[in-house]
Amino acid sequence: MQEVTPGQVGLTVGLAMVSAIGFLLLRCQGKGRPFGPAGRRLAVAIVMLTGLVSASVALVGGIVLDQYLSTLLGAVAPSGLWFSQVRAGEPERRTVGKEMATFWLVSLLARLDQAMAEDQRVWCERRVDDSWSVYELSLAAIRYHERICDRLAPEQRRRERVHARLEAIERRLDVAALIEDGASRSKVVTALGGSRHTKLARYERYLHDLTRLHGILRHDAENDLLRLLASAYRAGHRSLPRYVPPSRSRTVIEPVSPHP
Structure with missing residues (x-):
């Protein structure tokens, strides 16, 4: 029996x-920031609990085993965090003992995933302004798309469908712009049928109310822009940087006339 120092x-x-x-x-790579504002406390709790449990098991084992082997065990034991994620999609027979032993970790990781999703949502929404016009929203989508393509590898761009998302945004905003310009219903129908992104029964149901159709098209375009931004966040x-339309970035300073 070894003495633990x-x-x-x-x-x-x-x-x-x-x-x-x-x-x-490693487990959270490609998903979000585990130590972000919403998930920081949960991430610290997971690290502390996992580290302490692993170290305790290793030290108890060190009493029976070699002390160097126990130290190595304490270092590699938290790898269960990573391997549990790798095996998450594999069919596996779950036992009551395993469920009870890992329930606390599974619960904390699920809450951490929710917190990371909340951080992502806040980050993305800060880069989309509800007051933007349809034209400004389209410019923002193009600018974000350019920046994201510069930073993502070709495989990442394909997986995140960044080009398809931009196309969907532009086609929806094209129809919304037509409605804003007072186009006839027949022109709107033709524009909707010109793209797979707008040729949807969901939009055709609102042809009798073009104002509402305009709002739905804009809303869907904004959601696609948020998904486009989310691909940059996950990567x-x-x-x-937050996009600022050219018309709003110019600050006109009036000269101050001297008092007579």
């Missing part, structure tokens, strides 16, 4: 914490 305790706990952070970041490009 304070130095070994500190090293094992430290390695377990660092390992837990690393494997948590880690969170320094993407």
Whole structure:
């Protein structure tokens, strides 16, 4: 039976914490920021609990096993965070013991996923202004698309469907612009049928109310723009600046006339 020294305790706990952070970041890669504003506390709780449980098991094992082996065990034990994600889609027989042992971790990870989704939503919505005109919304989509394409690899662009999203935004906003310009119903019908993104029964149902159709088209275009921005967020490009339309970026300063 081996004696556990304070130095070994500190090293094992430290390695377990660092390992837990690393494997948590790996698990969340491509999903969001585990240490973002909404998920920071949950991420810290997961790291602390996982690290402490792993270190405790390793130190108990160190009493029976070799102390160096126990330290190594404490470092690699948190890898369960990563492997649980890798195996999440695989069919596996779940036992009552396994469910009880991992319930706390599964619950915390589910809440962390929700928090990361909330951070993503807030980040994306900050880059879309409800006061933009249809023309400004279209310019914003084009600018964001250019920036995102510059930062994403070809495979990422294909997986995130960034070109298809921009096309959907432009086609919907084209029809919305026609309605704003007072186009006849027949022209709107023709425009809707000109693209697979607008040739939908959902839009045809509102041909009797073009004002409402305009609002639906704009709403769907904004949602597609949020999805386009989400692809940049998930890829880690969170320094993407907020688009400011040219007409709003110019500040006209009137000269101050001297008092007579």
